[in-house]
Amino acid sequence: MGDDYVTTPAVDDRNPAASVDAVTDEMRLLEHAVQQLPAHAVKELITNEVCARCIFRVFNIHEGIYALVSPTTLYSIIEKATELEAETTKSFQKSEVKSNICPICLGVMQFSYHDQRDMLLEKDHAADFAMTVAESVKEKYQEIASFTLEVSLPTIITENESVIVSYMKKKYASEVWFQDNFSFEHIISVKDALKLSIIHSLEILLGVKSSVSDFRIRLTYEHVGDRCAENSVGKNQCNKRIKSGNILVKCTNETVQGGDVSDFNSQLKKVDQPCHMTLTCSMAPVYIGGRYLKLSRNVSQTRWIIDDERKGEASVEEIIGENILPMCNGDGYKFHAAGREDIDVRMLGSGRPFLIEIQNAGHLPSEVSIKEMEKKINSLESSNLVRVKHMKSLGSQGWTLMREGEAEKQQKQYAALVWISRSIKDDDVEAMSSLKDLKVLQRTPIRVLHRRSPLDREKIIHWMKIEKIAGSSQYFLLRLCTQAGTYIKEFVHGDLGRTHPSIGSILGCRAEILRLDVTDVKMDILNE
Known part of the structure; x- marks a missing residue:
């Protein structure tokens, strides 16, 4: 009834x-x-x-x-x-x-x-x-x-x-x-x-x-x-x-x-x-995405604390997340990035894509407030360590696209200061520049064996360029574009033969990397 x-x-x-x-x-x-x-x-x-x-x-x-x-x-x-x-x-x-x-x-x-x-x-x-x-x-x-x-x-x-x-x-x-x-x-x-x-x-x-x-x-x-x-x-x-x-x-x-x-x-x-x-x-989580630049060689990507002792001055995660969280009045946040760089590697150029996942947000930020937050982060004292750009609100599909891009579609460009045990020759410059889509087999590097499975991974070096440094015959600037997930330091020194070929094996001498910067991370999302 x-x-x-x-x-x-x-x-x-x-x-x-x-x-x-x-x-x-x-x-x-x-x-x-x-x-x-x-x-x-x-x-x-x-x-x-x-x-x-x-x-x-x-x-x-x-x-x-x-x-x-x-x-x-x-x-x-x-x-x-x-x-x-x-x-x-x-x-x-x-x-x-x-x-x-x-x-x-x-x-x-x-x-x-x-x-x-x-x-x-x-x-x-x-x-x-x-x-x-x-x-x-x-x-x-x-x-x-x-x-x-x-x-x-x-x-x-x-x-x-x-x-x-x-x-x-x-x-x-x-x-x-x-x-x-x-x-x-x-x-x-x-x-x-x-x-x-x-x-x-x-x-x-x-x-x-x-x-x-x-x-x-x-x-x-x-x-x-x-x-x-x-x-x-x-x-x-x-x-x-x-x-x-x-x-x-x-x-x-x-x-x-x-x-x-x-x-x-x-x-x-x-x-x-x-x-x-x-x-x-x-x-449901609120996702705010953008790109970050890490300007310091003493800032980790995420919190790095061992035995209650912080490693580095700060972290990208904290500088960005702890400023965005109050704006959204959320219970907490998670930081996601398209790949990562070592604490001593700067992230320059276009910046690395990131997402901040705000949990249980009490306030949904507008595009205007997000842009204001971007300006605020870039005006903080920590702006000499980390800066952000292209910040905007993204749906949950942004997280999926970023993961797919990192695994399948991403390319990264690097600039590395390299030392070799002999003088660099013009023939070396031409030989290195002629290599295109070079396949490299990398066994899990010794320095990350404690946290990654011992596997052989095939990666591609899309192109390389060598720039001589005036007044120094054994130092040069190496610019290269690689597939996501390539270990650049190991590609230079060979990691005791665990990465082959390497810069050292190609030039037939000992090679060491002194400084490394990421200069570009190409992805389909989080661009201007």
Whole structure:
């Protein structure tokens, strides 16, 4: 009978009278729906302290209406429509004020719960509860484009509900009202009822729509008496799964399925306190990308601390990440770069592509604020160590593209100051410059064997150029373009024969690299 009687009234801020009329019309529909309820079955549920909203759920009356009114109003509707004795409903209304907990929803649909400080909070209206949720969200998240609402409930709710559903099916299945009008096969769950009760108010309060979103609001309800999900099955429990309607539940010695249908209350797990509710919010990572230049030979790419001692003056990761994080009001950050250079290697020229992954950002930065942050980083005292450029906001696909580019499409250009054990000749310059797409086999270098697998890797040297240095016959500037992942230092000195060919083997002499700079990293993304 649910969907025939429902639509959630739209709130029209420009015409409050129209909104009141809409609510009044919906209340009439609700009263009409309740009139079809079997009074004796409703009375039994009320007697056993089942809350009004769960009564409506059990009989498939849509929560879009009753979520708008207080329990007192709900019970007055039930009293009027089902002609119950006034004392029955008034007695239960009074008991509910004293925080009696519904044995099915454990207070979830009564909007009664313990918060993280273990304080008991009780809200009459769904809108009041939605206000509490919205205020918690707004404390940290000023800007969201949409949201997804998630709810997690303890298993005792499903178990107790299955007891009542089984009982009612057994007791009332032979009655005409049951056969003609009711089906317990598609009862709306407490989880879905709660979502639909507050979702409209949340949309209004947060000013955005609910949809499949990167921003998630999660309400987690836990009950101290519900250990099914936390503890392994003990000797007093069984793993037998039984089907009640369309609900699968676990059977324990506390919840007996079947038995005497005259008293389902004795089969329910007893509760005397509402659940503890924890509200958490999470935002999908925000990615800000750009290119960095490392101007110092004493700055590592990422934090480098050994035995509580920092190596180098600073790190690229910290200089960039710790300035961007406050701008996004995030919980933390991760630094990703397209490859890496040694601490004593400068990164010049076009810069190396990087991404800062901001976790659970409370603020989504605009392109203008990102550019302002770029200027700020470049004006800091550390700007003589690290600078940034081309910073912009990227989607998660930016991370994928950068990884693909690093592995497959990237080329790097270097400038190296090299010393050899003999004088450089003109023939050497011509011979080196004529080599194109030279294949080099590199066994994992000795200096990184402690952190990389011992493998043979084939890399390509696309081109090389030698520039003589005036006044020195054994020093020259080597410029080269290589495939990503090539070990340049080892390509120069040969690494005791582990890299072949090398500059030393090609020239037939000993070769050493004195200084190395990365001058260009070519990729398809993160360019101006």
